[in-house]
Structures are given as C-alpha cells and as structure tokens.
Amino acid sequence: MKFGFIGLQASHVSRHPRLLHSFCRPNTRALEGSCKAIVLGQTRGLRWPARPPPLDLDEPMEDEEQHAKEAILDKVMKGRQPTDLMLRCTVLDAEGNVKTISGQFRKTDLSAEHRINPRDLRKIDSRVPNIVPTILVRREAILVNILHVRALVKADMVLLFDTFGSTDSRLHSVFLYHLEHNLKSKTTGLPYEFRAIESILLSVISALEAEMVFIRNLVGGLLAExxxxxxxxxxxxxxxYSRRLAAFQSRAQLVEQALEEVLEQDDDLxxxxxxxxxxxxxxxxxxxEDLEFLLESFSKQVEEIVxxxxxxxxxxxxxxxxVELILDANRNALLGLDLQVSIATFGVGTGAFIASLLGMNLTNHFEEHVWAFYGMTGISTTIVIIMSFMGLRxxxxxxxxGLSSTFVNRNGNGKPKRWLPLPLRGRQHGGWWS
Incomplete structure (x- = not known):
C-alpha cells in the first residue's frame, strides 16, 4: 500500500474525500479506515521509531587503552609482590661443590635463612627489570647484580639466581664451571667470598669483551663498506649499529660506576x-688492600673497554x-649542473629573442638582402655564446x-689589505717592499 500524501496537510485531505481515496486506494474497507485514521490523525498512539544514537568510535579505543594500562599495572604489581614468589637457585657449598642445581625456593624462606630483607631480593630477581648494576653489602652476605650475573655470596655459600621457568644459557654454564673451579682452588690465598667475587667479575669482563669484539667487527666492516x-x-x-653501540657503552659505564661506588666506601669494603x-x-x-686491589684491577679493565x-x-x-659532507658535495654538484643547464637555456633564449623579432609578420627590409640570414645567424650565435660564457664564469x-672569499678587507686602491703584523708586512726574500 502506497501513501501519496507526502507534503500535503491533513486538513486539506479531510475536506476532499475523493482526494483521500485517490491517495490511499486501499484494497479493503478495513485498510480504508486505517488510512483515514492515519491521515486525519485519529491514531494518536502511533509513534515513529526514534533515531538511534550516534556511535561513539572513541569508546572502543578508550576501553583498549584502559585494558592495556591495567595489564601493565597488574604485571608491575605482580613483580613487586614479596610473598609466594618462587625463585630458582643453584647453590654451591663451602668446598665449591654444586649442592643444588636449579632448586626452587620461596622468597620468604631465603630472606629468613640468610637474614636479608625481601626488598633486597628484588634486585637479584630477573622478573623485575633492573638496568643499573648494583653490589649491595649486607650483614652476612653480598648481593651482586651485574649484567647476566645475579648472585648472593656468603662466607661459605654462593647462590646463583635465575627466574623460575627460564633455561640456562651457555654463558651461565661457563660461568658456573669457572666459579666451581675457582672456589675449589685455595692456592691464591684469598678468602671464599673474594674468590666468588673474582669469578663473577671475570665473567662480567668476559661478556663485555666478547660483545665489544662483536660490535667492533660489525662496525669496522660497515665503515670499510x-x-x-x-x-x-x-x-x-x-x-x-650506532644505537647498539650507544646501548653497550651505557652498560659498560654503569658497570664501571658500580665498581667505583664500592671502592669509594671504606665501610662497605x-x-x-x-x-x-x-x-x-x-x-x-x-x-x-686485598679487596681494593682486586676491585681496582677489574675496574681498570672495564675502563679500558669503555x-x-x-x-x-x-x-x-x-x-x-x-658521509654528510659527501652527500652535501653531491647535492651541490647536482645543483651546479642544474644552474649550468639554466644558464645555457638563458643564453639560447637570448639568441632566440632576436630570431623572434625578425620572425614577426612586419616589414623590416631584411628579406631582400642576400647576406641577411647568415649575418643574423652569426649575431644570434655570438650572443648565445657570450651570454652563456658570462653566466658560467x-x-x-x-x-x-675559501676563507679569503668570505670577507676581504681592501685598501683605497682596491688591493686586499694585508693581515701580517706590522714588522713583517713589507718583508721579502731579498729585502723590504718599497
């Protein structure tokens, strides 16, 4: 059923029943009554559906951003929870033998057993990101967190920490082997904790040197290319490579600062x-003196690496x-070539200007001359050559x-003023200027 009364008022339709029938044209009388009710406004309960509210496209983005913030906060807070966090440790006894390999311990148990604060364990927990190397001295232990080494050193025990669920790397295995061998060797005369610190710092120096050699080879090969x-x-x-080199330099400097901080504190030593x-x-x-000499030797090695x-x-x-200078020189060469082409075009255009004057449909009395064509061609060519030569020059x-072309002081006679001191201005090989 179609309604053709769009744009007409209901009062006009009610005055003309035929007009109503012509617009509505119902098939049945029931439909005719409904049509009259709609047109005359008798069905007051009829309501058009409300326009849907506009979609807010910013709400999904805000929700995603809020969820991302909550996830980051949840991750950070999980890393800061001091209780019920399992740590995996490798324990070496007083004889240098591996007592426990990748044993699982609670933070609370480790804090109570070794008499350290739970917040100190956060510095050696690899779940919490720690960029700055630290050497913390406590009552009965030394906490070391430098690069890949996170250890707790005591007078008769060493604990090497690793995050629960991670896998041992080759570097960690080599360090563990060297640490075990150094703790068993008692010929150096150093106490147990100093031999452990020596192995730790030696592993750190080896890691820095290996990375430095690798970066040096990469950078050297690229510079040669x-x-x-x-x-x-x-x-x-x-x-x-520049970014990687800057990051490595920052790590090496932080290691050097950590050693220097310990050397400056006599109480910690x-x-x-x-x-x-x-x-x-x-x-x-x-x-x-023994510990100071030990730390100074490694500090000098780190200083050499830096x-x-x-x-x-x-x-x-x-x-x-x-490279920037070479690129600038190439760009200047291209600009110079562009200017040369523009100058040549200017010279040709100057010669073409004369030809355009003679090419106008006006009487100039040169058409009847025998040598007019050759003469004007020679004149145009000469003008083109002169203008191009002057522009290129x-x-x-x-x-x-040059340094002398930027600013030149001149005398009254137009000659450049001499910059030599007064006693040496008029001096020549054979005497003085007249």
Missing part, C-alpha cells in the same frame, strides 16, 4: 670481609660527518669556496 660506496641500506645499518667477620675478626679503617668503545663511537661519528667564481 661505506668507504667504497654509500647507499641507503648501509646508512640504515650504520644507524642500527670492610664489611665485605665475611670470613673474618664470621671468625670474630671484623675489619676496621683502611685495612682492605675507552675503546668511545674510540669506536668517535670513528662512527667521524664517518657520519664525512660568474657561476665558477661563486663556487670557489
């Missing part, structure tokens, strides 16, 4: 003599500057870059 050719792929690799403290002979004052990384970084920066003068 850039000397031959400069392309987009090599510049992208140079950027990637004395407290690190755990064996003497256990035997009732605590150290006091400046009586810590210095060499700085040299590599300087080479990278120098190469980047040279001016461009060549402007492209001469």
């Amino acid at each position: 850039l000397e031959e050719d400069i392309d987009h792929d090599r510049l992208k690799r140079l950027l990637h 004395n407290a690190m003599y755990l064996t003497d403290k256990k035997e009732g002979r605590p150290r006091d004052g400046d009586d810590h 210095s060499e990384v700085g040299n590599i970084d300087n080479n990278v920066e120098s190469t980047q500057e040279i 001016k461009l060549a003068k402007m492209r001469r870059v």
